[in-house]
Amino acid sequence: MLRRKLINSIDLINGIRNIQRLTSGRLLTCKLKHTLIAKKSEINIEKEIKKLQDINSFTYRTHTCGELRPIHNGESVTLCGWVQYQRMSKFLLLRDSYGVVQCIVNNNQINFNDIPLESIVKINGTVSLRPTNMINSKMSTGEIEVLIDKLEVLNVADKVPFNLRDHQKPKEQLRMQHRYLDIRFPDMQKKLRTRSSMLHNMRKFLIETNGFVEVETPTLFCRTPGGAREFVVPTHYPGLFYSLVQSPQQFKQMLMAGGVDRYFQVARCYRDETTRPDRQPEFTQLDIEMSFSNLDHIITMIEQLLYKTFTKQLPNPPFKRITYAKAIENYGTDKPDISYDLRFKNVSHLFSTDDETTLSAFVLPYPAELGKLTAKYKDKIKELKQKNNVRVILNENVSKELSNDMKCHIHSIVGEKKAFILALGDRENVCTCLGEIRQQIAVLLQSRQLIEINKDIEPLWIVDFPLFTQGDNGLETCHHPFTAPHPDDLHMLESEPFKVRSLAYDIVMNGNEIGGGSVRVHNADLQEKLLQMLNIDASKLMHFINALRSGCPPHAGIALGIDRLMTIACDADSIRDVIAFPKSHEGKDPLSGAPNFITEDDKKYYHINIIK
Structure with missing residues (x-):
């Protein structure tokens, strides 16, 4: 929140407010500005004063607890908040x-010994300067205190399950069970306000600068063929169900x-999938679509949006x-972390044979100073090579498993002073395996300070x-069935479908996919052809195909994952840390216990029979 960024400037703001008060409330005519580091922009002081005034409008209070400074000395104030701490029957942190x-306490008749912590109180008092030896430099309000003239208890709190102090944070499970308490922590307050501010700025960019229209679409819909698993919603019509939209x-x-x-x-989306640190069963995305636009138009617009609105x-x-x-060839993944420079080298030509067998060989070079890998990392690599069915040769075993000539050939490619890990097998499996090994090696190198990590965010x-991948039952789409094929590859659509590229695009930040989109199919005949190739029943999408036949313009779009963006913006470990009321890693709600059983009457009404 901008207010917290103004801690170093609030004395100046309060000084101006005092001058205004001394001049009978007349606004200064001079255009006084103070430079603040908020994307290196200048913020008009009068606007900041108005924000401070606005934040205390329509409320009991005259000031917030965080804004009081020496300039308020002698002022009568009304404050509202939670009792965070009390001691000696005299001091209270609000x-x-x-x-x-x-x-x-400024009045012997006031007694707050019986007020439990986290109770809500209203205090009327007078701001006073602290004695010099009592100033607390760790508090933004540490130069003043409020002498209590009147204290009113607005709500008495029961004993809370944990103290709300940052240095005593309980385990996540307990905090999620009492999320309403967890939200009171300053870091959670900051995350939620940062999220609100970023979404506000995104809306301003889209609406005010680029003429977008915000439209709310239904969440109750029919099942989308060819996508992720969806949550079904029963209705009172026998055998009929809605699906919650996955997008x-x-x-x-x-x-x-x-x-x-x-x-x-700003869309709510639902997918009945296994939760991960970067995935929730319900999530929020910034959903965007533009008519008469191509891949470059979307990419350029999103770059401007993120550059102007992202908090970092x-x-x-x-x-x-x-x-x-x-x-895939350089990093083994379609969401590479390029904050460190570890790239594969393709050495397949060194292992080519005269027969028709195609063997792919890639090496991952890294600083030789790392030495031998620990047993922990060897075990991880062993798991990865077994999972991907590839042969992996560690640097320490190179002399045993490769000829001197082969070893010299590889060193001539990666560098004489480099260690390397070699993987051989099917190309896709080799790259996938080496990509996961790359992440493990990067962690180890970073812990030994043998690799330079770029701390700046590098979007990619x-x-x-x-367009297609091989599924268990034939062709599957890499993204979704509505993605347009690359026009240069249309001639291979039926003859060589796996060589057809799509007009899809993903945006990645430091190894995290934070958005994806594509140019869409706007021609109904082509759309029906793609559905046929994917073995999707087009009759279930006739409402959509008819819309394309009605004269649908060329269009393209994208969706940005707000939760993932906020995780990066707030340096959080999981998207659970930036969502007000997240689900657990099991996809359940620790707060309410959902999902819950339903009553027999509900089962009858919705025609549900539970099969055990």
Whole structure:
């Protein structure tokens, strides 16, 4: 929140407020500005004064706990908040959403010994300077205290299950069971306000600068073929169910057919998938679609949006861009972390044979100073090579398993002073395996300070994804069935489908996929052809195909994962840390215990029979 960024400037702001008061409230005519580090912009002081005034409007209080400074000395104030701490029947720390202030009993008739911690109180008092030897430099309000004239208990709290002090944070499970308490921690307050501010700025960029229209679309819909598992919602119609949307994909494309032209939505999405640190069963995405736009239009617009609204400094656009094939060949993943420079080298030509067998060989070079790998890392690599069915040769075993000539050939490619890990086998499996090994080696190198990690955020676009992958039952789409094929590859659609690229694009930040999109199929015949190739029943999508046949313009779009973006913005370990009420790693709600059993009456009403 901007207010917290103004801690070093609040004395100046309060000084101006005092001058205004001394001049009978007349605003100063001079255009006084103070430079603040908030994306290196100048913020008008009068606007900041108004924000401080606005934050105390329509409320009991006259000031927040966090804004009081020596300039308020002698002022009568009304504060509201939680009792964070009390001692000696005289001192009380009062906390609200904006800070903490020390309050002292100024009236012997006031007794707060019986007020439990985290109770809500209203205090009327007078601001007073602390004695010099009592100043607390660790508190933003540490130069003053409030002498209590009147204390009113607004709500008495029961004994809370944990203390709300940052240095005594309990385990996550307990905090999630009492999330309403966890949200009171200053870091959670900051995360939620940062999230609100970023979404506000994104809306301003889209609506005010680029003419987008925010449209809400339904969450109750029919099942989308070919996508992730969806949550089903029973109805009172026997055998009929809704599905919760995994994204507004069909709706936003139909909005393009409807002439909305530029759409966006802060959308709630649902997927019945296993939870991970970067995945929740319900999540939020910034959903965007544009008519008469191509891949470069979308990418350029998103670069500007992120550059202007993301809370951390990003490089000047354009961001780096590599193909899917290059990402796999260099890093073994389509979401590479390029904050450190560990790249594969393709040495397949050194292992070529006269027969038709195709053997892929890639090496991962790294600083030789690392020495031998520990048993812990060897075990991890053993698991990875077994999972991917590839042969892996560690640097310490190279002399045993490779000839001197082969060893010299590889060193001539990676460098004489480099150690390396060699992987051989099927190309896709080799790259996948080596990509996971790369992450393990990077952690080890970083712990030994043998690798330079770029602490700046480095966004990266991945383009030219394949349109199809091989599934258990035939072709599957890499993204979704509505992704357009690359026009240069259309001639191979039926004859060599796995060589067809798509007009899809993902954006990655330091190894985290934070968004993805594509140019869409706007031609109904081509869409039906793709559905047929994917063995998807087109009759279940006739509402959508009819929209394409109605004269649908060319269009493209993208969705940015707000939860993942916020995890990066707040340096959080998991997206659970930046969501107000997240689900656990099991996909359950520790707060309410959901999902819950339903009553027999509900089962009858919804025609549900539980099979054990």
